[in-house]
Amino acid sequence: MSTSTADPVLQPLSRSRFDAVDYLNDVLPTVTLSSQAQSGKIARTGQLQTASTDLQASLSKINAHNIRTSSDLTVLTDEILRSGNRLAYEVEILRGDVNSFYDLLTDTLKDDIRLFVREEVLSSSAEKDGADAESLPGTQPQQEPAFITQLRRLTQVKERLEAVVNLFGEAMKWPVPPSELGSSLITVSAPELGGIQTTDGDDKARDATKKIRVEIQDLLDSDGGGTAGLEAASRRVEEYRQLAGLWKGTSEEKVRIRFVEGLQRLVDDRKRNLEARGISERSRTGSPHRTASAQGRPARHDGGGLFRNLARLKDDLYLD
The missing domain is CATH 1.20.58 (Methane Monooxygenase Hydroxylase; Chain G, domain 1)
Incomplete structure (x- = not known):
């Protein structure tokens, strides 16, 4: 107041x-x-x-x-x-x-808003409006705007670039020992290389290849050494095989392919062991004939592996 x-x-x-x-x-x-x-x-x-x-x-x-x-x-x-x-x-x-x-x-934003409006909402509003249903936005099929197509294309380009970056990143982690690269270029009549000393590059490359072998072996031993670990190791070896394709036509191609084949032999050996184990388990309840046939298969595989190793050794003696 x-x-x-x-x-x-x-x-x-x-x-x-x-x-x-x-x-x-x-x-x-x-x-x-x-x-x-x-x-x-x-x-x-x-x-x-x-x-x-x-x-x-x-x-x-x-x-x-x-x-x-x-x-x-x-x-x-x-x-x-x-x-x-x-x-x-x-x-x-x-x-x-x-x-x-x-x-x-x-x-201005009519077409953009039309992209985010759900068809159910449009259909319900069309039923309420009756005769105005034909004029409602979104009742007719609309083409995608150009910027949506460009965004999809940019997304695909980004994914491919990331894949390429990851691929080359994996390639940088897989060096080749210079001594092995030089030995692959030597003919049969060349002198022995026993006197060549290893360099730091050889040591680093051998450490990297050793880690790769350990990685494959760990995958094989995972899941109790069963089929799941074998499949994971096979996929990883195939990735290294595709990675070796980056050096196609170069002097490193043969060395890397030989290394990948060595990894593949580890996978094949584990696969044969699993097959033999499965055959032996099935033979416990099967006939003696099945047991004899199962025991004969590894011998044929071993013989084939011996011939493959001899052929690979012969190929290593020639130039790329």
Whole structure:
């Protein structure tokens, strides 16, 4: 409550139903009329003076309150006039933003929004609208925008680049000992290389190839040395075989192919062992004839492996 309305004389002014006559009757003292002439005249004079004083005091308070109220009203009116222009300007800006947003949704982004709207929503809205169903977006098959096709193409290019980077990264982890590379270029009549000393490159390359052999052996021994480990090792050897194709037509091709064939022999040996183990397990419940035929198979494989090793040794003696 303000200081102007805190005065009990001014409180009635804030009422919704204000009557000036009732207000003056309440504020001013009552004047009594006496029947005696002399005494009544003196009493009326005193009452009139008191009423005049009270009336002047009330009028002064009302006048001061009126001045303050008029000043507040003037300030509020000025603020309303100033804020009215600013409010009108902000309303115009908001209206322009709404119109721009509407145009953006209905024209510019119409095709883009159509890509993300589900067909179920479109079909349900088409049933509600009835005759307007044909004009709804998405009811007819639309062609993919050009940027979607370009994004797919870029994604494929990115995947291929990552595959190439990974492929060359694997190739960098598989060095070839320089001594083996030089020995592959020597003919049958060349002298012995026993006096050639190994270099740091040979040591690093042999460590790398040793790690690869350990990797294949670990895959073979995984899953208890069963079929799952054999399949994983076969896939890894095939990856190394494809990796060796990067050096096709170079002097390193033969060395790398020979190394991959050595890894393949490890896989083939484990495969023969698993086959022999399976045959022996089946022979426990089978006939003696089946047992004899099962025991004869590894001998044929071993003989074939011996001839393959001799043929590979003969090929290593010639140039690439």
